[in-house]
Amino acid sequence: MVTMLIFNDGNSNKFWEIKVAGKSHTVTYGKVGTVGAVKVKTFESEEACQKDADKLIRSKMKKGYVMANPSEQVMKESKMTDLEFWELLKISKQKGENEEEQLEWLINHLSKRPVKEIVMFDYYFNQNYLKSYTSDLWAAAYIIMGGASDDTFDYFRAWLLYQGKETYETVILDPEKIIPHLKVLEDEEDIPELEDLLSVASIAYEEKTGLEYDDYYDLYEKLTGDQNIVSEIELDWDEEDEVGLKKKFPALWVRYGENPLE
Known part of the structure; x- marks a missing residue:
């Protein structure tokens, strides 16, 4: 009703x-x-x-x-769209010298916008993030970092999404296309993980309202209908099968199989 x-x-x-x-x-x-x-x-x-x-x-x-008269547009729809979501990520990367400063800017920016737009930012994040939950990408992460638990794979996917729409969608289709984007991490002896991106929206909501995560999640579910439930995927590779991993992603194996980022 x-x-x-x-x-x-x-x-x-x-x-x-x-x-x-x-x-x-x-x-x-x-x-x-x-x-x-x-x-x-x-x-x-x-x-x-x-x-x-x-x-x-x-x-x-x-x-x-x-x-209200049903024919009148009383309430403005949120202007947060999938395009706006990606644009905000792009802008945030120009707002600091490192990822910590960039995400701090993004949180601050979102906290100044209406609650609906914070929620919809998170909705578009989740819809895009889900696309990367694939067996192939998990195998790639496993090779790159010499292992990848559930949590590690989550943080890896967040890092990949933060590289931008074009890179993200390209690497999902062909994980070996990630190699050029890892060069900076190799030089800095860092790893491709960005756990903090997962909580940007909920932190922005807390800063704006003073309410905590449980309140945010309840609001998120009611406004979007998205319960953020991820089905288990069946891996088509075996972590003990080095020959199979080499065959699956030969370029990644040559570069990281014996010398993973860690």
Whole structure:
């Protein structure tokens, strides 16, 4: 159930929307023509949730709010798109001398934007990040670093995504195309991992609202419908089979098989 109300007394022009879904309701409110602020509340039962929503609607209408005209665009959609997501990553790489400073800028930038845009940044991150969860890329990471646990592979994929859309999508299709992008790490004796990128959005949300990760995840799920569940993949390679790994990615093996980044 969705109810959209507006209030206009000549001085204020505001909207208030509530969406009820199961045991939770999501309230979005703000000036007409903006994306608004968002709050999510969860109850012990669907009945309790609906009862609270009805109470809030009655309270708003007593204050002078009226039903919005369905044909009017009261609330602005978030301007965060997949294109904007990639552009922000590109800009962030110009905002510091190292990845720590760059991600600090990105968090600060996101924390100044509406909550919906923080959430949608994370949504596009997750949708793109999921594309790299492949058996071939895991084999490549294993060769490059001389081993790759679940967590190591996660951080490797985050680092790869941070290299930009073109590089990311190219390497997913052909993991050996990653070699030129590892040269800087070889020189610096570093490894291709970027764990901190995984939590950029949730930290930005916490800085903006003062609320913690559990609140953020609940809001993320309600706004996007994405439960961020990753299915297990079946590896088509064996870490004990060096011959098979050499055959799978000969160029990577020649470069890192006996001398991995670590």
